Amino acid sequence: MSTEERSVKTESPELTRGLKNRHLQLIAIGGAIGTGLFMGSGKMISVTGPAVIFVYMVIGLMVFLIMRALGELLLSNLHYKTFGDIAKDLIGPWAGFFVSWTYWLGWVVACVADIIAITSYVSFFNASIPPWIPALIAAVALTLLNLQPVKFFGETEFWFALIKVIAILALIGAGVVLIATGFTNPDSGTRATFANLWDHGGMFPFGASGFILGFQMGIFAFIGVELVGTVAAETENPRKTLPKAINSIVARILVFYVGSLVIIMSITPWDQLAPDKSPFVTTLAYAGFGIAAAAINLVVLTSAASSANSGIYSGSRMLYNLALDGHAHRKLTFLTPQGVPRKSVFLTCVFLFTAIPLLYAGDGVVTAFTFVSSVCATLILFTWGTIVVSYIRYRRRYPERHTQSGFKLPLGRVAPWVVLAFFVFIIGALLYGEDTRAAVIAAPVWFGLLAVAWVARKRRLAREGRPITRSIPVTVHPLDDERSPARSVPPSDIR
DSSP: OOHHHHHHHTTTTSOOOOBOHHHHHHHHHHHHSOHHHHHTHHHHHHHHGGGHHHHHHHHHHHHHHHHHHHHHHHHHOTTOOSHHHHHHHHTOHHHHHHHHHHHHHHHHHHHHHHHHHHHHHHHHHOTTSOTHHHHHHHHHHHHHHHTSOHHHHHHHHHHHHHHHHHHHHHHHHHHHHHHHTTOBOTTTOOBOOGGGGTTTTOSOTTHHHHHHHHHHHHGGGGTTTTHHHHHGGGBSOHHHHHHHHHHTHHHHIIIIIIIHHHHHHHHSOGGGSOTTSOHHHHHHHHTTOTTHHHHHHHHHHHHHHHHHHHHHHHHHHHHHHHHHTTSSOGGGGOOOTTSOOHHHHHHHHHGGGGHHHHHTSOHHHHHHHHHHHHHHHHHHHHHHHHHHHHHHHHHHHOHHHHHHOSSOOTTTTTHHHHHHHHHHHHHHHHHHSHHHHHHHHHHHHHHHHHHHHHHHHHHHHHHTTOOSSOOOOOSOOTTSOTTOGGGOOOOOOOO
């Protein structure tokens, strides 16, 4: 038996490290390609024009810096399972409580939204199917899938992500052929050329206001990229695979976001794209793919299923760690012999079935549900911000870990502050937009509820004589080479 195999076995009864390198790499790709790229990019182009390219490039750079910070933090101590562990260790137990419950809630609501989205995509193929049927089937299937060992989750996400990658690469390949052959758009009579990017009002046709509005909409497309940090706890060799997955983020964004949109707007000028239709469908139809609409809807359906699958996985792991910390009911710490937190999965999945009554609740509830989804999407900034603040604290408290790290955040002294300033800009952009302003204003209500819950939880733990949170182990992790001083973990105190 290899050293790695022995190391993995020593982790029982903890979460099982059943994800291989190919799983992590495709999960990273899938997390960086949201459903919004396929269905929401038309609307985003209509309000920003070609400036959408620069919006995605800037957001992508900031996401890369966040993920590099998260990568260095996770690899500084392999006993960190989630960024909730990181926050409680480096900021304080309250921070772990806040970020873990916020992230769990965000994914629960996002999963319900994904279930509802799946029903609409199914109706494209057969409108006569009652919407509750695909909603019920999707909820049950996703529940059963997440009750399996983690390798099944990894395998499913591998194929879901592969479908998205193939769809985008097919679009880029077909688009390059159309541009090279001088394709003439049959609807507008315009010729496919890269000059379409700047010949229709320039790269910034809406000026600064359109550019800012692009950030307001574009930030949501990257929700889920931090999933790599959650699955690292169940990856066989995180020191090797995690840096690979994170370092490839820039290339993925350049190809999948910037590359695809450059091709789309070169074939069809941005001001001729319908905001309520997927530009992917239009472009593939021009390339001669008569089943483009069906193909893209199938891709988006699998993308929504992938998002919900990832959300259940990530949310249940957060709930499991909250229970270990004493911040959720202790029964949620139950693990199956295969290392699956079954009760945490069940509790997370229960909320999936609320999608069924929502389908019949009328426009009022749908509008309210959209609002709640926007609130949860806004809360991702809190999660990302917590990661960045944790990194700043890490540099100050454990300079020796940073010195020994083989995967350092570039420009580590400056980059975190640049990212935090960017978040302030994003919040301003969200307040600037009428559709998202109310969601930002409502977000503090959630944090107020969390503050009350945190005080109540601390008092209960004190009455029971239990610690305020679970301590992070200071021993060398089994996956590390104990003979290497660079793998030692400095003491960690819980305040």
